[in-house]
Amino acid sequence: MAETPAPATVGMAMEDVDTPALLVDLDAFERNLKRMADAIEGSAARLRPHSKTHKCPVVALRQMAYGAVGACCQKVGEAEAMVYGGVPDVLVSNQIVGAPKLARLAALARQAKVGVCADDAGNVSDLDAAAENAGVVLDVLVEIDVGAERCGVAPGTPALELAQTIDKAGNLSFGGLQAYHGRSQHIRAYDERRRAAENAIALTKDTVALLAEHGLECDIVGGAGTGTYQFEATSGVYNELQAGSYVFMDVDYGENENEGGGAFADFENSLFVYATVMSRVTDERAMLDAGLKALSIDSGMPRLWETPGVDFVGASDEHGKLAIGDAAASGNRNLRVGDKVQLVPGHVDPTVNLYDWYVGIRNGHVESLWPITARGLLR
């Protein structure tokens, strides 16, 4: 509702930030931006990072400063927030259904370059009507299912037919293919993950060729996430990468393996939930003030940052439970009521969506407060 108060002021020492709060290690964040830029330099793929991860135009603009061509969004509200925050080129990498949302999407195309995806002929017809009403031409990509088993028509002929439907619509422009394989992102074993990506790449390549045979060129062939971006980047098929989590990382992505079996270390943890010990009744247990409303456990528990011997073992609505193992014996500090800890989120996207502010930290002090303007924009 009304803006929630910020948990910090600029210049304050990190230890004085009120909790729970979302901290960004600005040095690590910037290194992640540079690492991705370096990693894809020289490939045919440009970067269009996903704003569903960060929900913040400030982050999107920083990504563009490091070479990104715009932003992906999942919701019209996210697209509005990005455009109004200064991002001139957004792709809604998702289906948009229903008259109120279609009217907003089309209206937004008067203010910025706007693309959207479709997997249904009826929806294409609705998109066409909305575009006509707004007096715009909307770029519409065909989403194909390359293994995610979520949205998207089958590759090949069904994709061609839908692309032709878009192409024939008076107020739409065929924009290319959306070919994101969400399920492959968190396959732990490198070779297995690569195979899943290669399968998606092959299906996409064939569909691009089929479309070309019928005179339909793909401006955008988009997909890829933080788990597979290196495969799509060098595929010669995809020309846009939609990775989001790379800027912040989380426990889930940290459990992927790199080539040869080591931990996935392309990017660093730069995002943390900052929490306070609020109860410390037994030696074996400490309770934090951060529970289900401060972090999302859908993909597993958060992990304590640089606090060996202490595990986050459970969350209720407003409490996080820490199990204290050999922390004292190992020379680790003994957590007391009032102590603050940093947690690496289990899953970054739904965790970020619980907050209104990023607290940017550099050299132990608050450098910036970035509003998470797309927080809660579900529609």
Added chain:
Amino acid sequence: MAETPAPATVGMAMEDVDTPALLVDLDAFERNLKRMADAIEGSAARLRPHSKTHKCPVVALRQMAYGAVGACCQKVGEAEAMVYGGVPDVLVSNQIVGAPKLARLAALARQAKVGVCADDAGNVSDLDAAAENAGVVLDVLVEIDVGAERCGVAPGTPALELAQTIDKAGNLSFGGLQAYHGRSQHIRAYDERRRAAENAIALTKDTVALLAEHGLECDIVGGAGTGTYQFEATSGVYNELQAGSYVFMDVDYGENENEGGGAFADFENSLFVYATVMSRVTDERAMLDAGLKALSIDSGMPRLWETPGVDFVGASDEHGKLAIGDAAASGNRNLRVGDKVQLVPGHVDPTVNLYDWYVGIRNGHVESLWPITARGLLR
């Protein structure tokens, strides 16, 4: 950040509400209020419903209209939202740690009756200092651990010692005992749940007696939730019940059993996530526009309301996956792109915290839009 736009306007047909949105069936909601009032009528226990469930002063005031004496809160921000929304008596049923929060809590006690819990002598000292600074006397309850293994000192002597510390503090008033057994609320079998509650009641009774022997009377002996309220209500020990979920219910509470083995049916589902089918590529699958940012799956998946043969089987950030079983064969409607469905949330509290508006429905139309003013108030 800025207020998110409401998904509806008053008077609109329910089918026109934009999605995802949080619907309240106002008739069922009011029946739940009456059912709880009827259930505890004649018992020694008064009702102080938990606002962590609904985060909305409008709901708290409706509960008070049906006899509740005030509201419970978990966070200072929730307490502020309730007091500023017209609730004159709030109990923070939780520990509050850290100077900024303590200053706010004490300041709030100048505007309303404010209580808080403690389980640590150092925290009691901090509470005393904050109360002195604000020129108020704060009511402080001792939280005892009656089986939750979360916060709270042990019943008996440790509770007595902390109560005496509070009683001696110059700016605090000993307010009683907080004895909530969170883990017992969702024990499915009635007899086992009753035994857990009876154990908590016995521990609490002994502690109340010990305190009385030492001249310390408990204004409040508080605890109980929607799963056990009937036991504490008739215990003769507890005088305040802190149930929250009863107003809305959810899948998790719906899986409790009543006496004799039937389903727990003391209250009705009155809260629903309204969602739209956004993709329908295969016969076996439909995708909804409601995922992890529209509902919390920490306690299990949501359930479709009055849609037999269709199961909600998975959620990603912005998508909910439905598995279509024998829906067509069973005569159920065939879900199409654009159709809207009602979902019973798996877990009500963290789901509500994702929304800024309740859309109140009566007779198929929108009657009210209630702002969820404490949404996101984590601190």
